[in-house]
Amino acid sequence: MSDPEFRSDFLRTLSARGYIHQVTDAAALDARAAAGVVTAYVGYDCTAPSLHIGNLVSIMMLRWLQKTGHRPIVLMGGGTTRVGDPSGKDEGRPMLTSEQIEANKASIRRIFERFLDFDGPNAAIMVDNDEWLSGLGYISFLRDIGRHFSVNRMLTFDSVRLRLDREQPLSFIEFNYMICQAYDYLELFRRHGCALQMGGSDQWGNIVNGTDLIRRVDGGEAFGLTTPLITRADGAKMGKTAQGAVWLNEDALPAFDYWQFWRNTHDADVGRFLRLFTDLDMVEIERLEGLEGAGINDAKVVLATEATALCRGRAAAEAAAATAAATFADGGAGEDLPSFAVAAPVNILDALVGLGFAASKGEARRLVQQGGARVDGEAAGETMLVAPGQKVSAGKKRHGVIVAA
């Protein structure tokens, strides 16, 4: 896993922790990182007010970048968002207003402030590609930038080729997306001396386009690095739950649920996730992943608490861990549990719906009939009333409390 060849802390750390899939010129980048400060960026979409677990690998890379003495840039795709990203299958996604985009950016920035240091010597910066994209003149852009892109080559890119092979429509704006992204890199290279772009493995082609553009236009040397696609041991995509994406922002997903997400990691993923999603040192991680049988649960608790601490703060992580311990180990109730406020005792079915454990009363009824609903640990009947102070559970994992309105 680790590559002892690397001399720079930066690449040695990324390599040892499993972040690296491909690098354009590993040796040259390593030399550059060993010799001085490297400025690197990752681009993010800002169509939603929160990023999700799928973005976490790259966020952690930026964190390690900074921790090993280099300078991170967070690029927000405000400009491209304004155009409307057509990469999805359905074109019908809503166009966001400027106000929404600004609000999303502000919301997303709060997450980065947890992971990165925006002050100090290697202060992270956040920039929006709207700064340069929206002011572009079409003809001059074609002349200065467009001439460096060969359509023949663009047609060979997976993102394009797959679409053409399957005879699915590919809009012109989408075809131009890779040019915009390459141009982003050039701008960051010029404005901030940014010489490294990182991203998921699906971004390889786009990243390489950027490094090529920089070489052709400015004769500069820039690098690219991609992470492997992180999947779960059972092959499913990371971070998708029944409820949807696992959001990083507190207001999109409570800390307790975030903690629970990590706590429920598959056995086979624990070691890998500890390396990728926590700051723990490698010796400790090796000890944790060596735990046998049920002991692996201790490692999962550490994983959950450490990962939550990074994203939500230590206090929130400890609180979530305490709630989990009180709820699962002792059968009681912790403070972080979801709650449902009532003025007077209510029917168990309404309580289950109110807590969000059932989408409808019919579903709540089924839950009760199958013995999955419990009040203070005892199986509940359909007509049972619950009052403030009682704990309501749905299945083994979902617990909530009734509180007075």
Added chain:
RNA sequence: GGAGGGGUGGCCGAGCGGUCAAUGGCAGCAGACUGUAAAUCUGCCGGGUUUUCCCUACGUUGGUUCAAAUCCAACCCCCUCCA
């Protein structure tokens, strides 16, 4: 523009006049077994209702019929082939 094919529940995909809230599969939920894991087995899986009841639903809008997801018409959208 011409000729075909198709739009069904979160997804895939059957049904082609009544017995259809609609076969299967996936996903999901619950139960058993466990370790808040995996695998396996069982049950559930539109909404309401203490239930052989009522709503809403098979692209949209009309029509035929005692009765339509199923037939007809128009429209919208997607795909294939031809121009």
